[in-house]
Amino acid sequence: MAPRGTVSGMAVWRERVVPRLVDVALRSPAATAARRRTCAEVSGEVLELGFGSGLNAPHYPPEVARVLAVEPSDLAWRMAARRIGSSGVPVQRVGLDGQALPLADGSADTALSTWTLCTIPDPVAALREVARVLRPGGRLCFVEHGLSPDPGVARWQHRLQPLQYRLAGGCHLQRPIDRLLEQAGFRCERLHTSYEPGAPRPLGYLYEGIAVPGA
Numbered sequence: 001m002a003p004r005g006t007v008s009g010m011a012v013w014r015e016r017v018v019p020r021l022v023d024v025a026l027r028s029p030a031a032t033a034a035r036r037r038t039c040a041e042v043s044g045e046v047l048e049l050g051f052g053s054g055l056n057a058p059h060y061p062p063e064v065a066r067v068l069a070v071e072p073s074d075l076a077w078r079m080a081a082r083r084i085g086s087s088g089v090p091v092q093r094v095g096l097d098g099q100a101l102p103l104a105d106g107s108a109d110t111a112l113s114t115w116t117l118c119t120i121p122d123p124v125a126a127l128r129e130v131a132r133v134l135r136p137g138g139r140l141c142f143v144e145h146g147l148s149p150d151p152g153v154a155r156w157q158h159r160l161q162p163l164q165y166r167l168a169g170g171c172h173l174q175r176p177i178d179r180l181l182e183q184a185g186f187r188c189e190r191l192h193t194s195y196e197p198g199a200p201r202p203l204g205y206l207y208e209g210i211a212v213p214g215a
Contacts, residue, residue: 010166014169014170015073015074015075016075018073018168019052019073019075019079019169020079022076022169023052023053023055023079026055026114027055028196028198028199029198030199031115031196032055034143035059035114036059038112038142039112039141040059040061041139041210042061042112042141043065043109044064044110045066045107046060046064046067046068046108046110047067047068047070047101047110047111047130048067048069048070048112048113049070049111049112049126050070050071050098050115050116050119051069051076051080051091051093052073052076052116053079054079054080054083054084056112057083057084057086057087057091058086058087060087060089064089065089066089066091066092067090068092068103068107068108069094070093070094070095070097070098071093071096098126098130099120099121099125099126099129103133106135106136107133108134108135108138109135109138110134110139111130111133111141112142113141113142113144114143115143115144116144117175118173119168119169119170119171119172123175123184124183124184127180127183127185131184131213134213139210139211139212140186140210140212141209141210142211143208144208145196145204145205145206145207146173146174146175146177146207147174147175147176147177148201150201153202154174156201157173157174173203181211186213187211188209188210188211189209189212190209191208192208193206193207193208194206
C-alpha cells in the first residue's frame with residue numbers, strides 16, 4: 001500500500017504511461033483503416049466513448065456537427081488538443097465515465113466506440129447508457145477487440161489477461177463484444193469479425209460494425 005499522500009507506482013503507470021502507449025499502439029495502418037471505416041458511418045451529434053488522444057478526430061466526415069466526448073484521462077485529453085484543433089469539428093468533453101453519462105435522453109444521433117469497451121468496468125451498463133442517449137433511429141458504430149472464437153487463441157487470451165489488465169490500464173482481452181451488445185439491448189445491423197493484420201492474434205480479434213437499440 002502506498003504511503004498516505006503519495007501516488008502508487010501502478011497509478012502513475014495507468015495515468016501517465018498507458019495513454020501514451022495506447023496512442024502509439026492504435027496508430028498502426030490496420031487499426032487506422034478500421035478506424036476510418038467506422039468513423040465514416042457517423043453523423044450529426046456524435047457521442048464518442050473513450051475519446052482518448054483524439055485518434056478518430058482526423059476521420060470525422062463532414063456530416064458530423066459536434067462530438068460529445070467521454071474521456072476519463074486528463075493526459076489523453078491534453079494529447080488530443082492538436083488533433084481536435086486540426087479536425088475543424090467542435091468537440092466537447094461531456095463526461096469521464098461511460099457508465100453514467102451526464103446527458104439527457106435522446107441527446108445524440110450517433111454513438112462511436114473504438115477500442116473502448118475493453119477497459120470500461122461494466123460495458124453492459126455503458127452500452128445501456130448509450131442506448132438511452134441515442135435519439136430514435138440512432139446507431140452505434142464500433143470497432144472493438146475481444147474474445148476470439150478460435151479455442152487456441154481464446155486460451156491464450158485468458159492466460160494473458162492478468163498481465164494485460166495490469167499493463168494496459170484495465171484492458172480485457174476476452175470480452176465477447178457481440179454478446180455484450182445483445183445483453184445491453186442492441187441488435188447488430190452489420191458485424192464483421194477478423195484478426196487485425198500484423199497484430200498478435202490474442203490482442204487483435206476485431207468486432208467491427210453497426211448496432212441499433214432494440215434487440
